[in-house]
Amino acid sequence: MVNLVRRVSVTENRHEALGLSDDQALDIYRTMLLARRIDERLWLLNRSGKIPFVISCQGQEAAQVGAAFALDRDKDYVLPYYRDLGVVLAFGMTPLELMLSNFAKAEDPNSGGRQMPGHFGQKKNRIVTGSSPVTTQVPHAVGIALAGKMEKKDFVSLVTFGEGSSNQGDFHEGANFAGVQKLPVIFMVENNQYAISMPASKQLACEKVSDRAIGYGMPGITVDGNDPLAVYQAVKEAADRARRGEGPSLVETISYRLTPHSSDDDDRSYRSKEEVETAKQKDSIKSFSTYLRELGVLTEEIEDKLDQEIRKIIDDATDYAEKAAYADPDTLFKHVYAE
Numbered sequence: 628m629v630n631l632v633r634r635v636s637v638t639e640n641r642h643e644a645l646g647l648s649d650d651q652a653l654d655i656y657r658t659m660l661l662a663r664r665i666d667e668r669l670w671l672l673n674r675s676g677k678i679p680f681v682i683s684c685q686g687q688e689a690a691q692v693g694a695a696f697a698l699d700r701d702k703d704y705v706l707p708y709y710r711d712l713g714v715v716l717a718f719g720m721t722p723l724e725l726m727l728s729n730f731a732k733a734e735d736p737n738s739g740g741r742q743m744p745g746h747f748g749q750k751k752n753r754i755v756t757g758s759s760p761v762t763t764q765v766p767h768a769v770g771i772a773l774a775g776k777m778e779k780k781d782f783v784s785l786v787t788f789g790e791g792s793s794n795q796g797d798f799h800e801g802a803n804f805a806g807v808q809k810l811p812v813i814f815m816v817e818n819n820q821y822a823i824s825m826p827a828s829k830q831l832a833c834e835k836v837s838d839r840a841i842g843y844g845m846p847g848i849t850v851d852g853n854d855p856l857a858v859y860q861a862v863k864e865a866a867d868r869a870r871r872g873e874g875p876s877l878v879e880t881i882s883y884r885l886t887p888h889s890s891d892d893d894d895r896s897y898r899s900k901e902e903v904e905t906a907k908q909k910d911s912i913k914s915f916s917t918y919l920r921e922l923g924v925l926t927e928e929i930e931d932k933l934d935q936e937i938r939k940i941i942d943d944a945t946d947y948a949e950k951a952a953y954a955d956p957d958t959l960f961k962h963v964y965a966e
Contacts (some may be wrong), residue, residue, distance in 0.1 A: 638921040641856050645863070647696075649924045655696055655855050656915055656925065657933055659688040662713040663912055664937050665722055668945060669729055669744075673890045677949065678729045682745045684712040686885035687817050689911035691787070692717050693858030694815055694878075698785060698866055704753045704771050706764040706786040709745030710817070714787065719752035722940050726948035733954040740954045762788055762797035765814070769801040772812035772875075783869045785813045785862070790879075791822025793836045802877070806843035809874035813865045816877070817852065819884035824897040840877040852880030853911040885910070 642652040666685050672678045684691065691713030695705065700718055707714045712725065724736050731740040737748045737756070748756030755771065757764050768786035775782050792798055793816050805812050816836045820827050833839060840847025846868075850857045858880055865876035883906035887894040894903075919925035 638918065640922060641918075645856060645860055647856075647859070649922075651696070652919060653924055653929070655692055655859075656919055657937075658692045658696075658717050659713060659855065659912060659915065660933060661722065661937050661940070662688045662692070662716055664941055665716075665725060666712060668941050670886070670890070672729070672945070678744075679731075680743055681729075681890040682709050683884070683886040683889070684710045686883050686906070686910070687819055687852065687880075688713045689855040689915065690815075690817055690852040690858045690880035690882055693855030694785060694787070694862040694880075696855075697859045697862035698783065700752075702753075702782045703866070704755060704768070704782060704784040706755045706768040706771075706784065707747050707757065708761070708764065708788045708792070708817070709747075709757065710789075710819075711747065711787055715747045715749070715752075715754055718749075718754055720747070720749055720754065721944075723944040723947060724749075726941075726944040727951060730948040730951065731953070732948055732951040734951055739958075762792040762795035764788065765792070765795075765797045765801040766804075768812050768814075769805045769810060772805065772810035772869075773808060776808070776810055781870060783811045783813060783866045785815060785866075787815045787817055789822060790816055790818040790820075790827055790836050791825065791830060792816075793839065794822075794830060802839075802843040802845070802875070805875040806845050809872065811869035811872075812875045813862060813869065814875065814877045815862065816879040818879055818881050819852075820882075821884055821888070821898070823888045823892065824894075826898075835879060837877055837879040843875075843877075845875045845877055847877040847879070849879040849881060852882030853909050853914060855911065855915055882911070883909070 662684055666683050669681045673681045687710055691711050695714045695717030705714055705718055728735040728737050729744045733740055737746055746757050747754050765786050768784045771784045802814060818836060822830055835849045837847030837849045848861050850861045861878045865878055868876060885907060916925055
């Protein structure tokens with residue numbers, strides 16, 4: 628006989644305190660898990676020679692999804708960086724569309740198969756197209772926020788980037804302009820400890836990236852990037868502040884990149900296996916599922932259904948994208964030269 632009595636848990640219900648329902652908390656977990664499973668499939672496809680390149684989100688899903696859920700996904704703009712599978716999934720891009728991009732097929736909504744993976748862009752979901760040089764999305768996010776303020780429109784722009792990008796001129800110029808003009812933009816640094824092979828300790832003279840915020844007249848906060856609820860709270864407060872006309876904020880999320888920088892990188896040359904294994908013990912997929920289980924929000928039955936659902940979605944997306952047509956060579960110069 629199955630015991631249907633719900634176990635009383637001593638775990639604090641943090642998501643409810645933040646105004647999130649059980650269903651919303653479960654949706655955050657589902658989106659994180661979907662991002663992880665897509666990423667894992669992409670590595671398998673790359674290693675089997677079916678797709679050329681992977682730049683991974685593993686270890687950063689909590690920060691990405693927590694931030695996206697804190698925004699109004701019906702009107703706000705997001706300018707993601709190349710690892711942000713969790714962000715774009717939360718904003719409406721589908722696993723099929725992501726697979727089409729990774730297979731470089733004509734139906735890829737980001738670039739029609741013309742760009743390498745990670746160059747996200749989808750107008751209908753207000754995902755603003757990124758470029759290959761890192762950090763160029765930062766001044767774009769500031770420009771969008773300026774346009775919104777000038778036109779008196781009620782939206783916020785969120786821009787994400789790695790801690791390495793916070794050392795680029797684009798970040799400093801964008802942050803300075805946004806601070807002076809009090810623009811509704813959120814700068815979110817996904818600090819995953821490494822700029823390719825360079826550890827954060829050799830990138831920053833300050834203790835935290837968020838320490839830089841005061842120089843640009845905005846609040847800065849550093850939160851646990853393995854905790855989607857902590858990120859949700861920080862980004863929600865920054866968005867509320869922006870909507871009140873109080874200007875930009877800098878949010879730094881601390882996590883760890885669980886994979887090599889990309890499928891072309893050998894991380895064994897600059898960090899130890901023991902370091903990576905230690906970081907995996909703090910994996911947000913495991914910790915957030917434990918939290919939900921202790922509250923009775925996530926049960927074994929629900930988790931089994933999620934696993935089956937996600938596996939089918941990814942299998943179907945992979946099969947379709949692999950068989951889909953490549954772009955017609957006659958369209959090679961479309962959108963390149965004036966017509």
